[in-house]
Amino acid sequence: MADTNGTAMSELTFEQVTVRFGTGSRALTAVDSVDLTVPSGQVVGLVGESGSGKSTLARAAVGLTELAGGQILLDGVPLQHRSRGPRPLQLVFQDPYSSLDPRMTIGNSIAEAVPRSADYSRAGEVARLLELVDLDPERASAYPAALSGGQRQRVALARALAGRPEVILADEITSALDVSVQGTVLNLVRDLQRQLHLSMLFISHNLAVVRYVSDYIAVMYLGRIVEFGPAAELLGDPQHPYTRELLAAAPRRGALALDVEELDPALRAVADAEPADPHHPPPGCRFHPRCPIGPLVRPDRELCQTVDPTPDAGRHRHHTACHYAAAALQAVDLVQ
Amino acid sequence: MTISSSQLRTTGGMATWSTHPWVRFGSRRLARLVISLLALVTASFLMIHLIPGDPVRSALGPAASQSLVEARRESLGLNDPLWVQYWHFLRSLVTGDLGTSITTGLPVSDVIGDRLPATVQLAVAAFVLAVLVSVPTGLVMGVLTRGGRRPRAELSFTSVSVVLAAIPEFLLAVGLVYLFAVKLAWLPVAGRSTPASYVLPVLALAIGPAAVLARICRVELLSVLQTDYLRTARAKRLPAATIYLRHALPNAVTATITLGGLLLGGMVAGTVLVENVFGWPGLGSTIVSSILSKDYPLVQGVVLVYGIGVLLVNLVVDVALALLDPRSTIRES
Amino acid sequence: MATRTKSGRHGWAAVIRTPLGLSAGLLLLLVLLLAVFAPVLWSHQASAIDTDHLLEGPSASHWLGTDNLGRDIFYRVLVATRQSIALALLATAIAVVTGLLLGTAPAVLGRRAGRLVTAVVNVAVAFPGLLLALFFAVIFGVGAKGAVLAIGFAGAPAFARLTQTLVAGVAARDFVAAARIAGAGRIRLLVRHILPNISEPLVVNATIGAGGALLAFAGLSFLGLGVQPPAYDWGRLMGESLNSIYVHPAAALAPGVAVVISGLAFNLFGEAVAKGLGVESIGVTRYRRCSEDSAQPEAPTSQYVVEDVVLSVRDLRVTFLGPDGPITPVRGVSFTIGHGEAVGVVGESGSGKSLTALAVAQLIEPPGQVSAERLDYLREPLLDTPDADRRQLLGTSFAMVFQDPTTSFNPTKRIGAQLAEGAREHQGLTRQQATTRAIDRLRAVRVPAAERRAGQYPHEFSGGMRQRAMIGMGLMGEPALIVADEPTTALDVTVQRQVLRLLESIRTEDGVALLLISHDITVIGQVCDRVLVMYAGRIVEDLPATALATGARHPYTRALLAAVPDLDTDLEQPLAVIPGRPVDPGRLPSGCAFAARCEFADDRCRTEDPELETQLDEGHRVACWHPQVVELGWPIRMGQR
């Protein structure tokens, strides 16, 4: 692929990536043949419930978890996880209290990630990075204990940027923060991304947060991507029933989204269904036990119970992994 | 990486025979026992071969003639290649043959059979005593001192138990002998003839572990009292007795058993010292005298027996835990 | 300002300042000094043979008497200090070094080899130290050298296990993963990140281990397997004089006392350090009981009336006694909840939401103290009701749902039994009846296959299912109020909706009032009729949920609303943020607690604390000198950062 802009390209591609944990009866496929592209200079938001494999995907990309199948490419070149030297991918972690070494000053933590180079001094680079994340460079000698959660998370961002990465993976970086500081970190992420033209995979369980920073959104369910599309489009016109459910559950100003009115019993049953057990994922479409337009509500759709819709996802809008996405779409069209 | 418990759900009713958690637990535990046993047997076999120099020469002393040493080496099979010796060792173990004592010429298994009961009696009696005293004490102290109540009681309990736990068995034994046998002359100094002669050895062996166990019990109870589910129990407005006995106790005991098992293992070894103070005719006096007289086959046999004792204790503890804690078959991984 | 973590040097100094730490430290120092100087000073006296005084009892010239060669026992015990301590330290050093090598091997060697080392350590650690010591004593031979090696190697597995656990604990933390991503190699990870973070527990355990080695060494020497004559240590002295204990007890007891004292010195010092560096919260002894606070400020007077009141709270305070005087995380909270009303409480973490709920539920345990001018539940003054009556009242008509459904059920009891026991206690049901009711309630909270589920343990439930069971537990009686403390925070959004929907249907169908606590103002807005906004232990605004979107008056409420992005947030604007940090309840400023973070603060705000007063319309109270009346433009803009 030719780079037309002349700037460094950094497109991250997951190709049929599979990650497994455990063996025997404990085996668990946390990520199952995932295809996903983070385009150069764009932010892809990844949403899904806990245990759907979002973090595992990110950890696999930086080499903290081994792949059981598939490959991860940066600008079309497979990533190698060297044991030494800087890496083009950097991960920012969820818990700001565990992601900084309590025995190292924040300056040293950042400096450790700065590659050796003749072009700049490490100390100068640390100061520049701290400034970049809106922290006083004077504080480089502080220990993490002296910082608030939001400040720590900014240090973690600075450390990730120190390696001059091409792609940043941000795993739930605001979910351990109080709402009053969450905004600061989100603003910073947006500013940095625009300033540095970073490619970014932004993971969160909160759709509203993802919407705020992302250009594209990918929805993950039980180890598979079930829908992927440009953020506004996907949120405005969700195709997969699970995406719709997430949207319905997301906070919306003043709206009382708790429809308590009597639902029809089949719908009620799927609405109250338990999340599936990842050790024993349901056959066919993994969402079918909870799907409000699936086989449990529409008995004629037993196809969902046997045939996995993922391979055909390319045929649908937003790469939706649902046999009846098109039907749902048509239904909407008819009404309008 | 934490694994949320919803992912750990058992297969429930649909479990087939071979995936039944108990079968899985049993087979895994058995495998571990076999591995430990093998390690133990191998270690006790290698013990003799790791001794620098010729063990027979050092056992018989410099005065013994070279031909006598050679003959003894031959009869012990020490001239065979190592793996042949190992094979013979394993084979005779299976038949219960542990070789013959160098000093007395008696079969090692006979010596052990002779001496084992005295040691087992001592260890079991001391363990029962320790548990009966320490668990209730620890729990009651836990309830009384919860949430920083009664700081003075806490301080005295802690100091007494720390001091008692720090005194090794043989010192305690000497102290007890001095006080009860020498000064007060209430109990015999040594031997194993009358019921009264059991008192001091059992006490000497039990007091230290009892202090440790009581302390652990209290700490465990305190940490259980801090849990969310105890708060739930209080939110149900259950009477205090129900809260302590039905909710706190079972959970505190689960953790206590684990540590209690370790202590029992330690007690098995503690018998060595106590027996030597009291001239108790058990394995403990045997092993020391045989080490001093370099009677290696006997040492080997006794070490093996002690080791097996410890492994059995561990096994019992694990099974007890599995029975008591509904999560244990799943937790164990 | 470069502050080290609490467990830094500061921690060691604090240890010495505790009475236990100080005395153990001094004792240890004394023992070490003796070990260094005793042989230099008294070797001569200790070895002087006096054939005129064989095996004598204590006297003026020989304080502890003499041994069978007429040597002075007192000096012998003093001189033996060096031998005993030096050998014990040597053995400890061997144990620590071997243990460290074995314990860090898995982190350095990689997976395969690491697993093997771990397995070996696991097998070895199952055997008691003394047994291992005997084993090694056979190999290394009888004598001081053999005993040092034996005790050293015997202690290694335990140390290896400890190191392994500590290393694994630190290695699992994100900062290690971050360093790996940054390109740090295994050795660098170990040396720069892992070892510094485990050094303190290692040092502490090495100290305690030295005490253990000392005792073990005494044991071996006592058995005759350790130090050989003519050298002597305490164990040897004891062993030699045991046979003459009848005639000459001092000779056997004195070295024993020396062993115990020095063993204790090591042990206690280690324990004191462990306690000083360890978790602060266990140091409960520091909390003294707090006396009733008599000088309470005037309670707010205005209180609007709701008929059919379920809960009425006025001037509720929760006090703890901290290290520097009492702290009051809840200071003067007043509100009422009407029949079937849903009231939400929001605020940042640490604002006192949960403590308010626990105080209302009478679940604050001493040393915490609850006081209130009024705390009436169903017209009963809870603080004055006799214990038994209060238990009966709350046990049948009050339900509590906690944040984390995973830890809030007793892991060792079946769900059904946990639901049933309250009903058996308070409603006099039989086991059979209570179980039937429990199954019925599980069904009511839509747990599928309720009958089978009742027989399962909590770990067999999913998170959302557990939270439903918890709600079902509250419905065993006939609750008039459900207090739910962050009931959905631990759950996924989709499951969260299920649980909220369930709470909502219980409320509308059975007319149960709800006190819902959450840090998420959108959740509160969706479920509740009325919202209480808490800041620094006070209610700063009490307003109808319908007014939340447009009618909030308090700057803090408005800031909270603006800071949370939702699906309608303007993407072109930066998010509003609240500058600064929440205040620490131990360090409250005078005046309005929010002043430091408030863009409308003036001098009055910084000196006078505003009361919660009725504003403009009925049912809307606000505690602010400058309530904002401008319609909330969305999003409101506040200072950046």
Ligand SMILES: Nc1ncnc2c1ncn2[C@@H]1O[C@H](COP(=O)(O)OP(=O)(O)OP(=O)(O)O)[C@@H](O)[C@H]1O
């Ligand atoms: N090291 C591991 N061993 C076993 N299972 C694991 C491991 N790491 C993750 N898992 C499992 O893999 C699945 C996906 O986990 P992952 O952490 O990627 O989910 P997530 O979407 O990031 O969830 P959350 O929103 O809670 O962060 C889960 O079922 C999890 O329990």
Ligand code: SF4
């Ligand atoms: S494939 Fe079927 S079950 Fe799956 S989401 Fe689509 S309609 Fe629902």
Ligand code: SF4
């Ligand atoms: S009283 Fe003053 S400082 Fe406090 S919230 Fe109101 S305006 Fe801000």
Ligand SMILES: [Mg+2]
């Ligand atoms: Mg995650």
